[in-house]
Amino acid sequence: MKMRHFLLQAATLALVAAQPANAAAPAVAPSGNSAPLLDYAAIHHPVVARHGMVVSQEAIASEVGRGILERGGNAVDAAVAVGFALAVTLPKAGNLAGGGFMMIYDAKSGKTITIDYKELAPYAASRTMFLTPDGKVDLAAAREKRSASGVPGTVAAFELALKTYGTMTMGQVAAPAIELARKGIVVTPDYADSIHFAHDKLARNPAAAKAFFKPDGSEYQPGEVIRQPDLAWSIEQIVKGGARAFYTGEIARRMVADQQAQGGYLTMRDMADYKAVIREPLRATYRGYELVLMPPPSSGGVHIIQMLKALEGFDLKGMGHNSAAAMHLTIEAMRQAYADRSKYLGDPDFSKIPIDWLDGEAYARQTRAAISGDKARLSRDVAPGLAPMAESPNTTHYSIWDAQGNVVSNTYSLNYSFGNGVVVPGTGILMNNGMDDFSARPGVPNGYGLVGGERNAIEPHKRSLSSMTPAMIFKDGKPYVVTGSPGGSRIITAVMQVLMNVMDYDMNIADATDAARFHEQWLPDEVYLEPNGFSPDTIAILKRMGYRLEESSMTIGSTQSIMKSGGVLYGAADPRRPGALAAGY
The missing domain is CATH 1.10.246.130 (Gamma-glutamyltranspeptidase, large (L) subunit, C-terminal domain)
Known part of the structure; x- marks a missing residue:
């Protein structure tokens, strides 16, 4: 199973980097998110490297990050490249229209900062927006409809991180993701399982069905190639125009048009006013x-x-x-x-x-x-x-460490698997359902069983509480x-x-x-x-x-973890989910 999964990726991996001798094949667990029957007595050997390490939940994205490091990029460059790649290769969690948190250690200054890019509630949001007339929570509105989407933060954060601490251009770090989306990736068993699990959600939205199913409506099978030209176009727009292309350009116009036509709350003002925040x-x-x-x-x-x-x-x-x-x-x-x-x-x-x-x-x-x-x-x-x-x-995390000692820890998400299942027409971009992270009704559990209080009640342009x-x-x-x-x-x-x-x-x-x-x-x-x-x-x-x-x-x-000891980097990709890879050099 491990070798089959690895071989299926050979053609795609050649786009970004050759496979070095010290890289382990992805650890593979049973399909889906069910708990694997792990042998906890077995020894899981970490991948060892002396220069740089990328550990993510998806093998191709790890290879993309390693390729950036090998070409002289730093950990932040690699982190942004991995983030874009995951939007292509792990669509249930990787994203352009979600949110998350990034932590950066800058070796030169010895300073550690965090970037908060959690989704924002739209200006039109209110604390009762998901309540029915009898005071119950409308779960579909909070999780499945256009109203479930908050203002996305991912693209703003990637640009902020790259401009502040990176060494490469947006074009350089996004190039692998564009190529993966345009030329296609080989469908792995995990990718196929994730689409199958979310079939009904994705099939309800014509743009999502176009992006993730074959023209006849059937599902892609392991070993087949899936291409995402609309997503490639979107990333190219970001390369050409920076975050402005996402928040005030044609991507934003298409996103807002879809929202307004289908009962969503996002406006051009919401998009234009989004800012990622650096916090201590x-x-x-x-x-x-x-x-x-x-x-x-x-x-x-x-x-x-x-x-x-x-x-x-x-x-x-x-x-x-x-x-x-x-x-x-x-x-x-x-x-x-x-x-x-x-x-x-x-x-x-x-x-x-x-x-x-x-x-x-x-x-x-x-x-x-x-x-x-x-x-x-x-x-x-x-x-x-x-x-x-x-x-x-279905959040995802990756950790990166470069030869200069810079370190990045990034967790980002669409909230639920594939967010609300809505793809913005003409963009290939999946929307988040991050509004469910708010307390739609304080004291009532959200989708994860977490009870929230008044401090996490919905308010315009507020960030919801997160466990990331x-x-x-x-x-x-x-x-x-x-x-x-x-x-x-x-x-x-x-x-x-x-x-x-x-x-x-x-x-x-x-x-x-x-x-x-x-x-x-x-x-x-x-x-x-x-x-x-x-x-x-x-x-x-x-x-x-x-x-x-x-x-x-x-x-x-x-x-997805890295430890440095005795001048050596040890990368450990968690075997609990299939497809993860620690890639070092």
């Missing part, structure tokens, strides 16, 4: 390491620090990795953090987030004190803390690990467990990636376990403690 990252220390994480409107950075601050008071390593004792403490820290997420997190431009309190030592002590030594708490008994007065599984969490560990003042993950509400816990595996349990990046994961998010009151990763004794002990355990039907995240 969150920083914290843990076990002698420095963590650098994404600030709000990402909820991940705040709550990873919150959870680790509480857990730092326990000897997790002495308890043993994924032992019942260590899992009990971690689950309870997760439970409290997700409860607090429901009340306190939102767009920092619209409300003050009590970060210092949530991530402070006093609240960590309070959290530790509330955890019983031998008994699970019930989520109904756990409320958000009282502050002092004063976020699809690009992350870095620093050691002795230098980047040591870069990681991130897709996974909807499970992103935060997936990323945290990789970080803990390195910092608490001294694992290398491959072992830290492969280790079985678990997830708890306050509501529903269940702990999800990846299959075949936990001993029967551990499961029995947790059940006696009162935990409701569920074997997850989906993998928990798909982390």
